[in-house]
Amino acid sequence: DAKTTQPPSMDCAEGRAANLPCNHSTISGNEYVYWYRQIHSQGPQYIIHGLKNNETNEMASLIITEDRKSSTLILPHATLRDTAVYYCIAPDRGSTLGRLYFGRGTQLTVWP
Protein backbone atom coordinates (compact mmCIF):
# COMPACT_ATOMS: atom_id res chain seq x y z
CA ASP A 1 0.00 0.00 0.00
CA ALA A 2 1.13 3.53 -0.67
CA LYS A 3 1.90 5.29 2.59
CA THR A 4 -0.64 7.98 3.40
CA THR A 5 -0.23 10.90 5.78
CA GLN A 6 -3.13 12.70 7.42
CA PRO A 7 -3.35 15.34 10.14
CA PRO A 8 -4.37 13.73 13.42
CA SER A 9 -7.26 16.09 14.05
CA MET A 10 -9.31 18.88 12.54
CA ASP A 11 -12.44 20.73 13.47
CA CYS A 12 -15.16 22.46 11.53
CA ALA A 13 -18.23 24.53 12.24
CA GLU A 14 -21.57 22.95 11.48
CA GLY A 15 -22.83 23.95 8.05
CA ARG A 16 -19.39 24.81 6.75
CA ALA A 17 -17.29 22.76 4.38
CA ALA A 18 -14.84 20.33 5.91
CA ASN A 19 -11.70 19.81 3.84
CA LEU A 20 -9.63 16.82 4.92
CA PRO A 21 -6.18 16.49 3.30
CA CYS A 22 -4.19 13.36 2.60
CA ASN A 23 -0.66 13.02 1.26
CA HIS A 24 0.19 9.89 -0.72
CA SER A 25 3.43 10.89 -2.41
CA THR A 26 4.49 7.27 -3.10
CA ILE A 27 1.27 6.31 -4.85
CA SER A 28 1.69 4.36 -8.07
CA GLY A 29 -0.25 4.68 -11.27
CA ASN A 30 -2.67 1.86 -10.58
CA GLU A 31 -3.56 2.69 -6.99
CA TYR A 32 -6.90 4.21 -6.20
CA VAL A 33 -7.39 6.54 -3.25
CA TYR A 34 -10.17 5.44 -0.92
CA TRP A 35 -11.79 7.27 1.94
CA TYR A 36 -13.59 5.61 4.81
CA ARG A 37 -14.84 6.98 8.09
CA GLN A 38 -15.57 5.50 11.48
CA ILE A 39 -18.15 7.11 13.68
CA HIS A 40 -17.46 6.34 17.32
CA SER A 41 -17.68 2.60 18.09
CA GLN A 42 -19.33 1.77 14.75
CA GLY A 43 -17.98 -0.18 11.82
CA PRO A 44 -16.09 1.85 9.21
CA GLN A 45 -18.14 3.24 6.36
CA TYR A 46 -17.03 3.69 2.77
CA ILE A 47 -17.27 7.27 1.52
CA ILE A 48 -15.71 7.64 -1.92
CA HIS A 49 -12.76 6.62 -4.07
CA GLY A 50 -10.96 7.88 -7.17
CA LEU A 51 -7.97 7.31 -9.42
CA LYS A 52 -7.07 10.62 -11.03
CA ASN A 53 -10.26 12.45 -11.80
CA ASN A 54 -12.24 14.35 -9.20
CA GLU A 55 -15.20 12.42 -7.92
CA THR A 56 -18.46 13.39 -6.27
CA ASN A 57 -21.24 11.38 -4.70
CA GLU A 58 -24.07 12.04 -2.29
CA MET A 59 -21.72 12.03 0.67
CA ALA A 60 -18.64 13.94 -0.42
CA SER A 61 -16.30 15.16 -3.12
CA LEU A 62 -12.78 13.94 -3.72
CA ILE A 63 -10.21 16.23 -5.27
CA ILE A 64 -7.00 14.54 -6.45
CA THR A 65 -4.03 16.66 -7.52
CA GLU A 66 -2.78 16.25 -11.06
CA ASP A 67 0.42 14.53 -9.88
CA ARG A 68 -1.72 12.29 -7.63
CA LYS A 69 0.53 12.87 -4.67
CA SER A 70 -2.23 14.29 -2.52
CA SER A 71 -5.99 14.50 -2.28
CA THR A 72 -8.68 16.32 -0.34
CA LEU A 73 -11.97 14.95 0.87
CA ILE A 74 -14.64 17.62 0.99
CA LEU A 75 -17.79 17.41 3.05
CA PRO A 76 -19.65 20.39 1.62
CA HIS A 77 -21.99 21.08 4.53
CA ALA A 78 -20.70 19.36 7.64
CA THR A 79 -23.19 18.27 10.28
CA LEU A 80 -22.68 17.09 13.83
CA ARG A 81 -23.18 13.53 12.60
CA ASP A 82 -20.07 13.87 10.44
CA THR A 83 -17.91 13.85 13.56
CA ALA A 84 -15.76 10.76 13.01
CA VAL A 85 -12.30 9.46 12.23
CA TYR A 86 -11.61 9.72 8.50
CA TYR A 87 -9.19 7.32 6.85
CA CYS A 88 -7.40 7.81 3.53
CA ILE A 89 -6.16 4.56 1.97
CA ALA A 90 -4.29 3.74 -1.21
CA PRO A 91 -4.23 -0.07 -1.59
CA ASP A 92 -1.72 -1.61 -3.95
CA ARG A 93 -3.79 -3.15 -6.73
CA GLY A 94 -0.79 -5.04 -7.97
CA SER A 95 -0.26 -6.77 -4.67
CA THR A 96 -1.46 -10.25 -3.92
CA LEU A 97 -1.85 -9.20 -0.33
CA GLY A 98 -5.31 -8.28 0.75
CA ARG A 99 -4.88 -5.96 3.64
CA LEU A 100 -6.13 -2.40 3.62
CA TYR A 101 -3.91 -0.32 5.86
CA PHE A 102 -6.05 2.16 7.78
CA GLY A 103 -3.43 4.14 9.69
CA ARG A 104 -4.52 6.57 12.42
CA GLY A 105 -6.73 8.78 10.25
CA THR A 106 -7.99 12.29 11.00
CA GLN A 107 -10.38 12.89 13.87
CA LEU A 108 -12.87 15.42 12.52
CA THR A 109 -14.93 17.23 15.12
CA VAL A 110 -17.89 19.26 13.89
CA TRP A 111 -19.02 21.81 16.44
CA PRO A 112 -22.37 23.60 16.57
Added chain:
Amino acid sequence: NAGVMQNPRHLVRRRGQEARLRCSPMKGHSHVYWYRQLPEEGLKFMVYLQKENIIDESGMPKERFSAEFPKEGPSILRIQQVVRGDSAAYFCASSPVWAGNTEAFFGQGTRLTVV
Protein backbone atom coordinates in the same frame (compact mmCIF):
# COMPACT_ATOMS: atom_id res chain seq x y z
CA ASN B 1 -29.83 -6.80 0.77
CA ALA B 2 -28.77 -7.08 4.38
CA GLY B 3 -25.41 -5.63 5.30
CA VAL B 4 -22.52 -7.49 6.85
CA MET B 5 -23.81 -9.21 9.95
CA GLN B 6 -21.60 -9.90 12.91
CA ASN B 7 -22.59 -11.79 16.00
CA PRO B 8 -22.57 -11.65 18.81
CA ARG B 9 -22.36 -7.89 19.19
CA HIS B 10 -20.93 -8.26 22.67
CA LEU B 11 -19.08 -11.25 24.05
CA VAL B 12 -17.69 -11.74 27.54
CA ARG B 13 -15.23 -14.53 28.18
CA ARG B 14 -13.15 -15.53 31.17
CA ARG B 15 -9.42 -15.90 30.73
CA GLY B 16 -8.61 -19.27 29.22
CA GLN B 17 -11.95 -19.73 27.45
CA GLU B 18 -12.51 -19.76 23.72
CA ALA B 19 -14.15 -16.97 21.75
CA ARG B 20 -15.87 -17.58 18.43
CA LEU B 21 -16.84 -14.54 16.39
CA ARG B 22 -19.08 -14.93 13.36
CA CYS B 23 -19.36 -12.83 10.25
CA SER B 24 -21.94 -13.25 7.50
CA PRO B 25 -20.84 -11.27 4.44
CA MET B 26 -23.19 -9.43 2.17
CA LYS B 27 -24.96 -11.58 -0.39
CA GLY B 28 -22.72 -12.24 -3.36
CA HIS B 29 -19.52 -11.28 -1.53
CA SER B 30 -16.82 -13.92 -1.44
CA HIS B 31 -14.03 -11.81 0.09
CA VAL B 32 -13.91 -11.34 3.86
CA TYR B 33 -11.52 -9.33 6.02
CA TRP B 34 -11.09 -9.26 9.78
CA TYR B 35 -9.75 -6.27 11.71
CA ARG B 36 -9.06 -5.69 15.38
CA GLN B 37 -9.36 -2.36 17.14
CA LEU B 38 -7.95 -1.94 20.61
CA PRO B 39 -9.42 0.85 22.76
CA GLU B 40 -8.39 4.29 21.51
CA GLU B 41 -6.37 2.78 18.66
CA GLY B 42 -6.77 2.36 14.92
CA LEU B 43 -7.92 -0.60 12.89
CA LYS B 44 -5.35 -3.36 12.56
CA PHE B 45 -5.64 -5.83 9.71
CA MET B 46 -5.72 -9.46 10.80
CA VAL B 47 -6.68 -11.76 7.95
CA TYR B 48 -8.15 -11.82 4.44
CA LEU B 49 -10.11 -14.84 3.26
CA GLN B 50 -11.73 -15.79 0.01
CA LYS B 51 -14.18 -18.68 0.18
CA GLU B 52 -12.41 -21.63 1.80
CA ASN B 53 -8.99 -20.03 1.33
CA ILE B 54 -6.82 -17.83 3.50
CA ILE B 55 -5.25 -15.28 1.20
CA ASP B 56 -3.33 -13.15 3.68
CA GLU B 57 -2.96 -13.84 7.39
CA SER B 58 0.01 -11.57 7.97
CA GLY B 59 -1.82 -9.70 10.73
CA MET B 60 -2.86 -12.74 12.73
CA PRO B 61 -1.03 -13.51 15.96
CA LYS B 62 0.96 -16.71 15.53
CA GLU B 63 -0.76 -18.55 18.35
CA ARG B 64 -4.33 -18.96 19.60
CA PHE B 65 -5.96 -17.16 16.64
CA SER B 66 -7.46 -18.83 13.59
CA ALA B 67 -9.95 -17.93 10.91
CA GLU B 68 -12.01 -19.78 8.38
CA PHE B 69 -14.54 -19.04 5.68
CA PRO B 70 -16.22 -22.30 4.72
CA LYS B 71 -18.06 -22.97 1.50
CA GLU B 72 -21.34 -22.74 3.40
CA GLY B 73 -21.96 -20.53 6.38
CA PRO B 74 -20.33 -17.53 7.97
CA SER B 75 -16.70 -16.71 8.43
CA ILE B 76 -15.44 -17.56 11.90
CA LEU B 77 -12.66 -15.89 13.86
CA ARG B 78 -11.63 -18.16 16.69
CA ILE B 79 -9.54 -17.15 19.67
CA GLN B 80 -8.42 -19.93 21.96
CA GLN B 81 -7.41 -19.47 25.58
CA VAL B 82 -8.29 -15.79 25.61
CA VAL B 83 -6.25 -13.33 27.65
CA ARG B 84 -7.08 -9.84 28.85
CA GLY B 85 -5.10 -8.33 26.00
CA ASP B 86 -7.54 -9.87 23.51
CA SER B 87 -10.24 -7.46 24.72
CA ALA B 88 -11.04 -5.36 21.68
CA ALA B 89 -13.58 -4.66 18.98
CA TYR B 90 -13.34 -7.09 16.07
CA PHE B 91 -14.68 -5.90 12.74
CA CYS B 92 -15.43 -7.93 9.68
CA ALA B 93 -15.72 -6.54 6.16
CA SER B 94 -16.75 -8.07 2.87
CA SER B 95 -16.49 -7.21 -0.79
CA PRO B 96 -17.48 -8.85 -4.09
CA VAL B 97 -13.91 -8.66 -5.37
CA TRP B 98 -10.67 -7.63 -3.70
CA ALA B 99 -11.24 -4.43 -1.73
CA GLY B 100 -8.41 -2.68 -3.50
CA ASN B 101 -10.65 -2.56 -6.54
CA THR B 102 -13.96 -1.75 -4.90
CA GLU B 103 -15.41 -0.58 -1.65
CA ALA B 104 -15.58 -2.90 1.35
CA PHE B 105 -18.61 -3.06 3.59
CA PHE B 106 -18.10 -3.39 7.33
CA GLY B 107 -20.19 -4.96 10.03
CA GLN B 108 -20.91 -3.30 13.35
CA GLY B 109 -18.30 -5.36 15.12
CA THR B 110 -18.09 -7.73 18.05
CA ARG B 111 -16.89 -6.27 21.33
CA LEU B 112 -14.94 -8.91 23.17
CA THR B 113 -14.31 -8.42 26.86
CA VAL B 114 -12.05 -10.85 28.68
CA VAL B 115 -12.49 -10.89 32.43
